[in-house]
Amino acid sequence: MSPAPTSATGQDPAVRLSDVHKSFGTNKVLDGVSFDVPRGSVTTIIGRSGSGKSTALRCIDRFERIDRGEITVCGHRVHEPSLDLRALRLDVGIVFQSYNLFPHLTVEENIILAPTAVKKMPKAEARELARRVLAQVGLEEKLHAYPEQLSGGQQQRGAIARSLAMQPKVMLFDEVTSALDPELTGEVLKVIEQLAADGMTMVLVTHEMAFARGIADQVVFMHRGKVHEIGPAAILSSPATQELAQFVGTGL
Amino acid sequence: MGGSLNLNHLLFLLQGAGWTVVLSVLALVGGGILGFAVALCRVSASRAVRLVSGGYVQLIQGTPLLVIMFLTYFGLPAIGFRISPLAAAGASLTIYVGAYLGEIWRGAIQSVPRPQWEAAEGLALSRTQRMTRVILPQAVRIATPPTVGFFVQIIKNTSLASVVGFVELARSGQIINNSLFEPFLIYSIIAVIYFVLCYPLSRLSRRLERRAGQGRGQTLAPA
Numbered sequence: 248m249s250p251a252p253t254s255a256t257g258q259d260p261a262v263r264l265s266d267v268h269k270s271f272g273t274n275k276v277l278d279g280v281s282f283d284v285p286r287g288s289v290t291t292i293i294g295r296s297g298s299g300k301s302t303a304l305r306c307i308d309r310f311e312r313i314d315r316g317e318i319t320v321c322g323h324r325v326h327e328p329s330l331d332l333r334a335l336r337l338d339v340g341i342v343f344q345s346y347n348l349f350p351h352l353t354v355e356e357n358i359i360l361a362p363t364a365v366k367k368m369p370k371a372e373a374r375e376l377a378r379r380v381l382a383q384v385g386l387e388e389k390l391h392a393y394p395e396q397l398s399g400g401q402q403q404r405g406a407i408a409r410s411l412a413m414q415p416k417v418m419l420f421d422e423v424t425s426a427l428d429p430e431l432t433g434e435v436l437k438v439i440e441q442l443a444a445d446g447m448t449m450v451l452v453t454h455e456m457a458f459a460r461g462i463a464d465q466v467v468f469m470h471r472g473k474v475h476e477i478g479p480a481a482i483l484s485s486p487a488t489q490e491l492a493q494f495v496g497t498g499l
Numbered sequence: 500m501g502g503s504l505n506l507n508h509l510l511f512l513l514q515g516a517g518w519t520v521v522l523s524v525l526a527l528v529g530g531g532i533l534g535f536a537v538a539l540c541r542v543s544a545s546r547a548v549r550l551v552s553g554g555y556v557q558l559i560q561g562t563p564l565l566v567i568m569f570l571t572y573f574g575l576p577a578i579g580f581r582i583s584p585l586a587a588a589g590a591s592l593t594i595y596v597g598a599y600l601g602e603i604w605r606g607a608i609q610s611v612p613r614p615q616w617e618a619a620e621g622l623a624l625s626r627t628q629r630m631t632r633v634i635l636p637q638a639v640r641i642a643t644p645p646t647v648g649f650f651v652q653i654i655k656n657t658s659l660a661s662v663v664g665f666v667e668l669a670r671s672g673q674i675i676n677n678s679l680f681e682p683f684l685i686y687s688i689i690a691v692i693y694f695v696l697c698y699p700l701s702r703l704s705r706r707l708e709r710r711a712g713q714g715r716g717q718t719l720a721p722a
């Protein structure tokens with residue numbers, strides 16, 4: 248993977264957070280968060296539990312509404328009440344910690360549901376697409392399996408394929424390997440690495456430090472609802488702040 | 500004294516049983532439609548809709564079916580609406596069953612894990628598509644055993660329709676007993692007929708419950 252800066256000048260970033268504030272009740276979760284995700288680049292968000300990293304990610308796809316600030320994603324002004332939510336979610340794919348394949352549908356049915364229902368794609372074409380995205384995640388042979396017949400890693404790869412089938416411009420990954428044991432984690436991370444190599448714009452919240460370091464063009468370290476440190480993956484080797492040093496030092 | 504039990508009496512009882520079945524099906528269909536609407540209202544995005552439907556459920560669950568029967572059959576005519584015993588019993592059961600099924604089905608819908616909603620949302624499915632393609636198919640599987648179990652309650656509860664003069668199984672037993680004065684024999688027969696109607700459903704409910712616990716792997720042909 249090229250460590251070269253990926254943002255072409257004069258091009259808007261795929262995702263921009265500007266001074267984003269968000270509270271749950273009296274608990275301030277995001278306290279003025281700003282960062283850009285250039286097109287075709289990979290940003291990993293790291294930090295302790297409760298640092299606001301997952302909330303920041305969920306705000307990008309408007310699973311949480313922000314109290315103040317601005318979020319722009321592929322031209323969609325996410326913070327505005329007039330946002331076309333459907334259009335936003337056509338451009339953004341999200342994969343969760345708990346896989347969330349639909350248990351009553353086969354892997355293929357999981358994948359073709361949204362393209363046929365939302366994009367009105369003909370079934371035959373959608374099936375072809377399903378085969379393609381499953382090949383991308385190395386799961387072709389599980390086309391007709393139900394989620395419960397798959398391992399956690401396979402389910403998570405299926406969920407990634409399902410998201411890919413919508414051909415999003417940006418992919419969000421919310422601690423997608425946290426529920427997996429180390430062996431299965433590897434196969435999921437490999438899929439994500441391949442996506443990065445293919446030039447997909449991605450934002451990942453992760454606890455896998457080695458992975459975050461290896462894949463990231465940009466690392467965002469969050470601490471107490473703020474972006475505490477931000478920079479290329481190298482900041483993990485030479486932290487500028489004590490908090491990041493401590494976070495990296497304590498492992499994970 | 501009307502002599503001893505004969506074939507005509509039995510046929511009369513069976514006819515009553517037929518009406519019990521009719522009333523049960525009426526209650527299930529009417530109550531099912533109403534209950535489905537109630538369940539959707541209970542999980543509506545609108546607070547007002549949730550409150551009104553919740554109030555309906557609370558009101559009906561806090562009222563004996565017998566009183567609802569009295570209200571529709573004797574109460575409505577008192578304010579100017581004539582109503583037949585079948586219509587009164589059918590309407591009462593529909594109102595009653597709608598509240599309970601609405602509650603059972605609301606629970607089923609809400610027991611579909613929250614992340615399933617979010618995954619569907621993330622795929623840009625509309626609210627209706629999320630409901631019909633993702634949530635309801637899963638909720639149906641969760642709701643089927645308790646729904647079948649509740650149907651057994653409905654069958655037994657139709658006996659209350661006898662108080663509004665509707666001649667279903669229990670009432671036909673009463674009528675025959677009034678002429679034969681063989682309460683032990685006749686009510687035993689009534690009990691057996693109710694049991695025959697209910698038992699298969701109880702069994703089915705228990706079987707479905709066991710199967711629901713197993714997931715759906717067995718429906719797949721071996722690869």
